[in-house]
Amino acid sequence: MASIDQTLLIALKGYAWLPDLRRRTNGRPVAIRVMGQRAVAIGGPEAARFFYGDGNLERHTALPHPVVATLFGRGAVHTLDGPAHRHRKAMFVDLLTGDGIDRLAELAEEEFEVAARRWRGGPEISLFDETAGIIATAVTRWTGVPETQSDPEALPADLIAMVDGFATLGPRHARALAARRRRERWLAGIIENVRREQSTRSPLTSIAHYSEDGRLLDSRTAAVEVLNIIRPATAVTWLVAFAAHALDQWPHLRGELHRDEYARAFAHEVRRFYPFAPFLGGRATRDLRFQGVDIPAGALVLLDVYGQHHDERIWPEPYAFRPERFLGRPIGEFELIPQGGGDPRTGHRCPGEQITIALLATLAQRLAALDYYLPPQRTGIDLSRIPARPRDGIRIVVPVPVRTPSRSPGPGRR
Numbered sequence: 001m002a003s004i005d006q007t008l009l010i011a012l013k014g015y016a017w018l019p020d021l022r023r024r025t026n027g028r029p030v031a032i033r034v035m036g037q038r039a040v041a042i043g044g045p046e047a048a049r050f051f052y053g054d055g056n057l058e059r060h061t062a063l064p065h066p067v068v069a070t071l072f073g074r075g076a077v078h079t080l081d082g083p084a085h086r087h088r089k090a091m092f093v094d095l096l097t098g099d100g101i102d103r104l105a106e107l108a109e110e111e112f113e114v115a116a117r118r119w120r121g122g123p124e125i126s127l128f129d130e131t132a133g134i135i136a137t138a139v140t141r142w143t144g145v146p147e148t149q150s151d152p153e154a155l156p157a158d159l160i161a162m163v164d165g166f167a168t169l170g171p172r173h174a175r176a177l178a179a180r181r182r183r184e185r186w187l188a189g190i191i192e193n194v195r196r197e198q199s200t201r202s203p204l205t206s207i208a209h210y211s212e213d214g215r216l217l218d219s220r221t222a223a224v225e226v227l228n229i230i231r232p233a234t235a236v237t238w239l240v241a242f243a244a245h246a247l248d249q250w251p252h253l254r255g256e257l258h259r260d261e262y263a264r265a266f267a268h269e270v271r272r273f274y275p276f277a278p279f280l281g282g283r284a285t286r287d288l289r290f291q292g293v294d295i296p297a298g299a300l301v302l303l304d305v306y307g308q309h310h311d312e313r314i315w316p317e318p319y320a321f322r323p324e325r326f327l328g329r330p331i332g333e334f335e336l337i338p339q340g341g342g343d344p345r346t347g348h349r350c351p352g353e354q355i356t357i358a359l360l361a362t363l364a365q366r367l368a369a370l371d372y373y374l375p376p377q378r379t380g381i382d383l384s385r386i387p388a389r390p391r392d393g394i395r396i397v398v399p400v401p402v403r404t405p406s407r408s409p410g411p412g413r414r
Helices: 007-023 045-051 065-072 082-096 100-119 127-143 155-164 171-196 203-208 219-234 236-249 251-256 260-273 353-369
Strands: 030-034 037-042 279-284 288-290 293-295 300-304
Touching: 007 030, 007 037, 007 300, 037 045, 045 300, 065 155, 065 171, 065 219, 082 100, 082 203, 082 219, 100 127, 100 353, 127 155, 127 203, 127 219, 127 236, 127 353, 155 171, 155 219, 171 203, 171 219, 203 219, 219 236, 219 353, 236 251, 236 260, 236 353, 251 260, 251 353, 260 353
Parallel strands: 037 300
Antiparallel strands: 030 037, 279 300, 288 293
């Protein structure tokens, strides 16, 4: 295995680190060291298939502590493997698929319209911050958190902090840890109330009463899993900001977004084109071999997500933003992998992916239909920052609609 540790280069280069490294070997696996550990970097659909192959890798020992402590939470489904993972994952698949997705998208649309009325004729607003509030309110309503306890002012900022601090050990990480502690305590109290009272069926009550081996999850772990619905939905805020960036760069696309099929294709292209997850990690459960490279048991395996999404062998003209590439075309389950690959019902692909697509497509449609403009600002995206976003969060001004004065009828026209 290579002796030079790559950890500092990840911090310096961000999303470009792994694609640059793999480019030097023409896309073949690369043996490296990361955080003092042996690792192999891989990419491409076949690599994704290998990465998610049954029994090849485990996740719970590969997730860095900062990611677990901020993004997922201790005891979360993401930290499990084998039967324990499949059992709890089944609960999430039941909760996060089906007709309920449409209802969540409707709630987000309602909240967007309420916010847009407030924006009209007012000062410029941060679309990033406002979207965080819109989605957080919609998803807590959908999840079943009582409105009297939904904390609509502080909750969005805490949810954003959890996502924003997962890939750093600086001040963003400290804010993320504090936010997670607050929200786990808050939801644990709500879980305990739900267990004492008769409540309407909802994702919240389903998690509160979910049992493993005949025992309920402790209230803190149940709170972690409720957050693993609310927090990923709110993370769509990043994608909505990227959608606004795309509409600013390619304004001709606004006229196409009224079509639902195109809106979904647009959502897929945002998820492919823009940076969010740079790579995914697992640990080899046994001695493995991939494309001629030995992977010893215990080694980290890093799947290059950002590089795969910009590989011209998979996506013609990968640095062109072209939603039409997803029209009338089935997407291979190992091609587009911003939320993992494979079957979400049985593997580690996120079961909330359809929620992400529905929220992003719906809010992109509302944004395209809104009359607004961008005042002078920094819209560049720093690829060394994980997670990346437009520098000023996309600030917009929504003017009051101009009304055409009605003409008074002339003589003889009454």
